[in-house]
Amino acid sequence: MQKERLAEDMRLLYVAVTRAIYQCHIGISAATIGRSVNGVFEQTPWAHLLGIESTRPSWPEIKAALERRIPAETIACSVLGEAEVRRFRPDGPQQASIQQPAEVEAPVSAWQVASYSKLAHGESNVRLDDKGDDDQETVSPDEEVAASRLSAVDEARWKDDIRYTLKGSALTGNCLHDIFEQRALHPQGDFQALVAKMLFRYGLQKPAMIRGESADEYEQRRAAWVPDVAHWLLAAMRQSLLDDPPGRPLSLQGIFNSAAAIPELVFDFAIGGERNAIALTRVNQALAFAGVEGLSVPGGRIHGLMTGAIDLTFIHEGKVYVLDYKSNTLGKSPSHYDHPAMDDCMKSRRYDLQYLIYSTAVHRYFRSRYDDVYSFDAGPGKELSFGGVFYLFLRGMGLDEENYAQYGIWFKRPGRELILALDAAFALASEEL
Numbered sequence: 001m002q003k004e005r006l007a008e009d010m011r012l013l014y015v016a017v018t019r020a021i022y023q024c025h026i027g028i029s030a031a032t033i034g035r036s037v038n039g040v041f042e043q044t045p046w047a048h049l050l051g052i053e054s055t056r057p058s059w060p061e062i063k064a065a066l067e068r069r070i071p072a073e074t075i076a077c078s079v080l081g082e083a084e085v086r087r088f089r090p091d092g093p094q095q096a097s098i099q100q101p102a103e104v105e106a107p108v109s110a111w112q113v114a115s116y117s118k119l120a121h122g123e124s125n126v127r128l129d130d131k132g133d134d135d136q137e138t139v140s141p142d143e144e145v146a147a148s149r150l151s152a153v154d155e156a157r158w159k160d161d162i163r164y165t166l167k168g169s170a171l172t173g174n175c176l177h178d179i180f181e182q183r184a185l186h187p188q189g190d191f192q193a194l195v196a197k198m199l200f201r202y203g204l205q206k207p208a209m210i211r212g213e214s215a216d217e218y219e220q221r222r223a224a225w226v227p228d229v230a231h232w233l234l235a236a237m238r239q240s241l242l243d244d245p246p247g248r249p250l251s252l253q254g255i256f257n258s259a260a261a262i263p264e265l266v267f268d269f270a271i272g273g274e275r276n277a278i279a280l281t282r283v284n285q286a287l288a289f290a291g292v293e294g295l296s297v298p299g300g301r302i303h304g305l306m307t308g309a310i311d312l313t314f315i316h317e318g319k320v321y322v323l324d325y326k327s328n329t330l331g332k333s334p335s336h337y338d339h340p341a342m343d344d345c346m347k348s349r350r351y352d353l354q355y356l357i358y359s360t361a362v363h364r365y366f367r368s369r370y371d372d373v374y375s376f377d378a379g380p381g382k383e384l385s386f387g388g389v390f391y392l393f394l395r396g397m398g399l400d401e402e403n404y405a406q407y408g409i410w411f412k413r414p415g416r417e418l419i420l421a422l423d424a425a426f427a428l429a430s431e432e433l
Contacts, residue, residue, distance in 0.1 A: 112304040116354040162228040168329035175202040184263040187256035192230040235398030261314035267361040272303035282425035319387030337396020388413030
C-alpha cells in the first residue's frame with residue numbers, strides 16, 4: 001500500500017512539473033517534512049528522488065540534494081527567508097490618470113424561455129414544470145358553485161375511497177405521473193410492485209393517521225394502501241377513453257400495449273420575432289377565436305422559445321393524439337368529475353391554453369418530420385391526421401362504467417383553422433403555414 005501511494009504521488013508530481021510551459025515553482029513545506037518525532041519525509045517522493053534517508057532533514061540538506069540531483073542551469077533553489085527581497089521603485093513620480101467611463105446603456109431584450117405555466121400566470125424567463133401545482137387541494141370559485149349542487153350524502157359514501165383519501169399535493173401529482181410514464185415504457189411489468197416503488201420514492205407509502213383512529217384500524221388501512229392505489233390506477237387504465245371505431249374501445253392500457261406512444265415528449269419551438277408586439281396580438285386574436293382568454297405578458301412582447309413536456313403522445317387508427325394526466329382534487333366524490341366540473345377546471349386553471357400550446361407543438365412536430373404522410377385534417381395521400389386532446393382527471397376515473405361512463409375524461413379536437421392560426425401567430429408568419 002505504501003508503494004502504491006508513493007507511485008501515485010510520483011505520478012502527480014510528474015504531471016505538475018511537466019505541464020509548465022515557461023516556469024514552474026515548487027515549494028516543499030514544513031508540513032511535508034513533518035513535525036512528529038519520527039518525521040514523515042522518507043514517505044514523500046522527495047526522499048525517493050533525492051536519495052535522502054533522514055526522517056527529519058534540514059532545509060540546507062534538502063537544498064544541497066536538489067542542487068546535486070538537478071543541473072544548476074535548469075533550477076534555482078532558495079530557503080524561505082534567505083531569498084533577497086527586491087522591492088519595486090519607480091523611476092520618477094507617477095501621476096495616475098483616471099478617466100470616468102462613458103455611460104453605456106445596457107441592451108434590453110424581450111427574448112425569453114416561456115412555458116404554458118409562465119404564460120398562464122403572466123410571468124416569464126423561468127422554466128416551470130407544467131405539472132408541479134396540478135394536485136394542490138384547492139377548489140376555484142366556479143368549482144365551488146358546481147360542488148354546491150352535490151349532496152353531503154354522496155361525499156360521505158366515498159369518504160374512504162383511495163381516490164379521495166390520497167392527499168392532494170405536488171408530490172402526489174408527480175408520483176402518479178411517474179407511475180404512468182413507467183407503465184408506458186414497461187406495459188407488461190408487475191404493476192403493484194411499480195406502484196409500491198413509486199409511492200416509497202415520493203414518501204407516500206402509507207396513509208396519514210386519522211384522529212381517534214385505533215392502532216389496529218390504522219394498520220388495516222396501511223396494509224391495504226398500496227393495493228388500493230394499484231387497483232384504482234389499473235381500473236383507470238382499463239376505462240374506455242374512445243369508442244372509435246365502434247366496438248373497439250380505446251383504453252390507456254391499450255395505448256401502452258400498442259407501442260405507438262411517446263411518454264414525456266419534450267418540445268421547444270420559436271415564438272415571435274423582432275415585431276414582438278405584433279406577435280402577442282396575433283396570438284391573442286387566435287385565442288379569442290377559440291373563446292380562450294388571452295395572454296398578459298410583461299411589456300406586451302413575446303419572443304424566444306416555447307418549451308414544455310407532453311405527458312403522452314400516441315397514434316391510434318391513423319390519428320395523432322395528445323394526452324395529459326391531471327390529479328387535481330376537484331371534490332371528494334365522483335360527481336365532482338363530470339363534464340361541467342371538468343370544463344370549469346379547464347378554464348380556471350388555464351388548461352385550455354395548455355392544450356392549445358401542446359396541440360400546436362405536436363402539429364409542428366409531425367408536419368416537419370412526416371409531411372409526406374401527415375396533415376392536420378386527413379387529405380389525399382395522407383395516412384396521419386390530428387385526432388384531438390385527452391385530459392384525464394384521474395380521481396374521477398376507474399369507477400363503475402354503467403353509472404360513471406366518461407367521468408374524469410375530458411376530450412376535445414381543436415379545429416384546423418385555430419391551430420394553424422396559432423402556429424402562424426407563434427411564428428409571426430405573414431401567411432398561413
